[in-house]
Amino acid sequence: MSLSPRRHATELETISVTVPPEAVEAYESALSTVCTTIGIFEVDDNQTQWRVEGVKDIGNGEEELRAALLVAGLTTGVDAELERSHTESEGWLARTYEAFPEQLAGRRFAIRGTHLEQAGRPQRITITLDAGVAFGSGEHGSTRGCLRALELVAYRQPRRILDLGCGSGILAMAAAALLHRPVLATDIDPWSVRVTRRNAAMNGLGNLVDCHLGNGWATPAIRHHAPYDLVFANILARPLCSMAADLARNLLPGGTAILAGLLNTQVRMVLAAHRRHGLVLERHLREGDWGTLILRKPHG
Known part of the structure; x- marks a missing residue:
């Protein structure tokens, strides 16, 4: 999700919920139905509670x-209390900037906001995001796990991604930056499509x-x-399970799938769903409570 600082003719308010990590994406989606800006912040150092605000x-x-x-409550089983407060757009944006320092992921990647003025790291592939991006900025365990997994499978030189x-x-x-290959990206959310196109253009x-x-x-x-x-699917555990057959059908023999958006406690469920369709586990990467699976479709 992305934001841009702009003047509003009406008064602004911040709405927020505090939820466990497995409910973050559902509540982020709920708030994004009415909010022009979304931010996700750790409440504690153990990442057991996150505040989603817009x-x-x-x-x-x-x-x-x-x-x-x-819908978010019914989907996740988490009944989160909605909090409201009057806010100034500039103050919220400043706090979002503070929560988005440079993120180093794996050995190769650095994720930076446009608000950072110092030079990037020449030894890393730098991806620049809108300075207001909070979700998907490289700080979340699922995103970091996917970037680590990409590094591990890059030697296979996938052509259709x-x-x-x-x-x-x-x-x-x-x-695209690491492999120098075209990548098809899709999302069910029109705002995500617009943000992805803008970010891709900004990064050349x-x-x-x-x-x-x-x-x-x-x-x-x-x-x-x-x-x-090569297929990335960084979504949620249950949708991953329901789409396992489609993934297996659309993966070339010898092809790789990188699955994320799941907790380590959900790995067995997701893995079982994909094994039923012939995919095999290569690696299970851990980033705190979050797991990333590297699956392979065998030849033959």
């Missing part, structure tokens, strides 16, 4: 917000990252370019 015009989209929060559920586009851009990767709006494997662009020899 900025919106006071009184805007209240019915949509209530419905989205209800898909980032399913691209969010801010960080994984698609990382693959607009000619390699092709982003489309779509709903999972039913997306026409995905069907048109299938099959793939």
